[in-house]
Amino acid sequence: DADVTQTPRNRITKTGKRIMLECSQTKGHDRMYWYRQDPGLGLRLIYYSFDVKDINKGEISDGYSVSRQAQAKFSLSLESAIPNQTALYFCATSERTVNYGYTFGSGTRLTVV
Amino acid sequence: AQSVTQLGSHVSVSEGALVLLRCNYSSSVPPYLFWYVQYPNQGLQLLLKYTSAATLVKGINGFEAEFKKSETSFHLTKPSAHMSDAAEYFCAVSEGGANNLFFGTGTRLTVIP
Numbered sequence: 304d305a306d307v308t309q310t311p312r313n314r315i316t317k318t319g320k321r322i323m324l325e326c327s328q329t330k331g332h333d334r335m336y337w338y339r340q341d342p343g344l345g346l347r348l349i350y351y352s353f354d355v356k357d358i359n360k361g362e363i364s365d366g367y368s369v370s371r372q373a374q375a376k377f378s379l380s381l382e383s384a385i386p387n388q389t390a391l392y393f394c395a396t397s398e399r400t401v402n403y404g405y406t407f408g409s410g411t412r413l414t415v416v
Numbered sequence: 417a418q419s420v421t422q423l424g425s426h427v428s429v430s431e432g433a434l435v436l437l438r439c440n441y442s443s444s445v446p447p448y449l450f451w452y453v454q455y456p457n458q459g460l461q462l463l464l465k466y467t468s469a470a471t472l473v474k475g476i477n478g479f480e481a482e483f484k485k486s487e488t489s490f491h492l493t494k495p496s497a498h499m500s501d502a503a504e505y506f507c508a509v510s511e512g513g514a515n516n517l518f519f520g521t522g523t524r525l526t527v528i529p
Contacts, residue, residue: 305476307459317425338519343425343521343522344521345506345519345520345521345522346460346506346519347519351513351515351516359515361516376476387465393459393460393461401448401510401514401515401516401517402448402463402467402510403465403467404450404462404508405460405517407452407459407460407461408459409458409459410459412460
């Protein structure tokens, strides 16, 4: 099994629908992150969490919410999906310091029509 | 404030030729620097990282990068390109104690047979 698992891998949804992307990890890392990737823009941080009670907004949190259900689980929700949220979404984890880098999931490709 | 600039969104090289992917960073303190690779339909995988131990860092698959403080650069090189190197490459920076990594916009490497 992968260290960081994202579900679903692909999803097509309609404008206005609520959708949840899930991430689970077996690394035992405290820190978890959600990024979106858009062509030409690289990866941009949506939310991050240092533990179950510590949730922080990233640079592009508008239109998104998150839930840290347990140390190993971190979900991203789009309350009312819009077409410009079409992107590749990545979950990542890190140890107590990011200086060792991230472990990434395989990504969720989301299309909002 | 920390940031990363990757010069060249697309780079093409012939098989067997030198690979050079450029990354310049901005950081107010000594940074931690990373190169990640993303193969088609996959997540990001750590290639190598600079954590101040040595300025020349060797990574996986024959890649290496040199930290040059005077030039604020961390360029990625490989002496001889292989077809399997075709992928997108991301440079990332973290200042010590930072909460997350900041990514560049990526460079897509094409290897021509």
